[in-house]
Amino acid sequence: MAEKSFGIRTLCFSRKTLGRCWSNTLRDSAGKIRPLMPYMANIAMKVNLKFGGVNHEVEGLSGILGSTLLLGADVTHPGSGALDGVPSVAAVVGNIDASCGRFLGSMRLQSDKNVELIEDFQSMVEQRLVAYAEHNSDILLAKVIFYRDGVGDSQYEALRNREVAKIRQAYKILQLKYPKSESSVKVTAIVVAKRHDVRFFPKSQDSIPGNGNCKPGLLVDTGVTSPYYMDLYLQSHNGIKGTAKPAHYIVLEDEIGFSADDNHNLVSLSVVRMMLR
Incomplete structure (x- = not known):
C-alpha cells in the first residue's frame, strides 16, 4: 500500500530476527551464532537499491559492452493450488546505466x-528503452541484448518471430521521438534454460570440499551442446546442497555479432555474477 498508493519506499524485516541479532542468539541451520553485521549489511544493500544506489559492478563491463541495453524477461504462472482465475504475470527489466548496476522493470498480467x-511485450520494451534514454541524454540504445527465461526448445522460432520482432518495432516507434538515436537497432537474443537434466562432475579432486561439485565459473561449450545454435552451459554458482545445476544459454539471434569468446567472457560470465540484491 505504501509503495503502490503513496510512493513511499518500504522495507520489512522480522522484529524477532533483529532482536536475536542484538542479543547474539540468531543461529544458522548448523546452530552457529550469526553476528549482527552480515544481517545489517544485507538490509543496507536492499535499502540502497530502493533509493537508486548500486551495490555491485563488474569492473570494465561498460567498456566491454559499450552502449548496450540488457533486457531480461520471464513469465510466472500460478501454482497448482492457486484459485481459479489467477493470472500469469509477465515482467521485463532493463538497465538504466552503462555499468549495468541499476535496473528498472515493467510487468503485465497475461490473459x-x-x-x-x-x-x-512491445509496450514494456518501449518503457525500458525510454527509461534508459531519460537517464542518458535522450538517446535510445541501438544495441540490445535480450535474455529470455522460461521457454522450451519448441518455442524458439516463435520467440524469435514474435518477441524479438517486437523489440525492433518498439525501437522504430520511439526513434521518431528521439531523433538523435541510430536509425535501427541490433538485437542479440539469448534463451536461458534451467529445466534440463545436464549435470557436470569434476574429473579430478579439483572440486568444492564437502559436496564434490565443480567450482563456480565452469563453462562447457563442446560435446553436449546443440548442432543448430551457438550455446553453452554455465555453472556460475556453488550448489550448497546436492549437485549444482548449470544454466543453459542458447543464442537464437546475434545481430550485434559477438564471437563465441565474446558470449562466454563478455556477457554471460560478467552479467550473471552481478545479481542485484
Whole structure:
C-alpha cells in the first residue's frame, strides 16, 4: 500500500530476527551464532537499491559492452493450488546505466495463464528503452541484448518471430521521438534454460570440499551442446546442497555479432555474477 498508493519506499524485516541479532542468539541451520553485521549489511544493500544506489559492478563491463541495453524477461504462472482465475504475470527489466548496476522493470498480467510468450511485450520494451534514454541524454540504445527465461526448445522460432520482432518495432516507434538515436537497432537474443537434466562432475579432486561439485565459473561449450545454435552451459554458482545445476544459454539471434569468446567472457560470465540484491 505504501509503495503502490503513496510512493513511499518500504522495507520489512522480522522484529524477532533483529532482536536475536542484538542479543547474539540468531543461529544458522548448523546452530552457529550469526553476528549482527552480515544481517545489517544485507538490509543496507536492499535499502540502497530502493533509493537508486548500486551495490555491485563488474569492473570494465561498460567498456566491454559499450552502449548496450540488457533486457531480461520471464513469465510466472500460478501454482497448482492457486484459485481459479489467477493470472500469469509477465515482467521485463532493463538497465538504466552503462555499468549495468541499476535496473528498472515493467510487468503485465497475461490473459491466458497457459501462454509462455508475453502478450504485451512491445509496450514494456518501449518503457525500458525510454527509461534508459531519460537517464542518458535522450538517446535510445541501438544495441540490445535480450535474455529470455522460461521457454522450451519448441518455442524458439516463435520467440524469435514474435518477441524479438517486437523489440525492433518498439525501437522504430520511439526513434521518431528521439531523433538523435541510430536509425535501427541490433538485437542479440539469448534463451536461458534451467529445466534440463545436464549435470557436470569434476574429473579430478579439483572440486568444492564437502559436496564434490565443480567450482563456480565452469563453462562447457563442446560435446553436449546443440548442432543448430551457438550455446553453452554455465555453472556460475556453488550448489550448497546436492549437485549444482548449470544454466543453459542458447543464442537464437546475434545481430550485434559477438564471437563465441565474446558470449562466454563478455556477457554471460560478467552479467550473471552481478545479481542485484
